[in-house]
Amino acid sequence: MRTSKKTVFLAVGLTLAIFVLPVAVLAGGNAENGKKVVDTKKLGNCAACHVVPGMEFPGDVGPNLIEAMKNYSEADREMLRQRISDERKFNPDTIMPPFGTNKILTGQQIDDVVEYLLSLNKKK
Numbered sequence: 001m002r003t004s005k006k007t008v009f010l011a012v013g014l015t016l017a018i019f020v021l022p023v024a025v026l027a028g029g030n031a032e033n034g035k036k037v038v039d040t041k042k043l044g045n046c047a048a049c050h051v052v053p054g055m056e057f058p059g060d061v062g063p064n065l066i067e068a069m070k071n072y073s074e075a076d077r078e079m080l081r082q083r084i085s086d087e088r089k090f091n092p093d094t095i096m097p098p099f100g101t102n103k104i105l106t107g108q109q110i111d112d113v114v115e116y117l118l119s120l121n122k123k124k
């Protein structure tokens, strides 16, 4: 019996659908990596301006993120990405660095940070 092209396409298609798509959709960010990005001075350095879990002597020019996250849910994921990528879209006068636009953080690192921030809310 010879395998038709159609069968091969189907097999490849199914494999992609079953294994690759869910990973791409569900992967999102990694909260543990996100915490590292937030707490690392050369990366997020978010505690320079925000209260974040476990960081001593945080700055207070930005809102307390532990408190602020209570207003965020899964539905705000994309908005949170945008804010961290470039807060100027929401407030042109902000002093928060545009982490995405200025390539301080990669897209993956921003996803990780978002995952971490959303996880703070879930622990509540």
Ligand code: HEC
Residues within 6 Å of the ligand: 037, 038, 043, 044, 045, 046, 047, 048, 049, 050, 061, 062, 063, 065, 068, 080, 083, 084, 087, 090, 091, 093, 094, 095, 096, 097, 099, 113
């Ligand atoms: C130089 C100071 C500064 C740094 C560094 C900074 N932010 Fe901000 N951030 C602000 C300020 C100020 C605001 C208040 C809103 C505005 O200015 O538009 C803000 C707002 C936010 C908000 C919205 C909070 C709300 O009340 O809805 C989030 C989320 C946020 N920052 C996350 C982060 C994360 C994550 C990092 C690190 C990757 C970070 N910020 C680093 C200054 C900073």
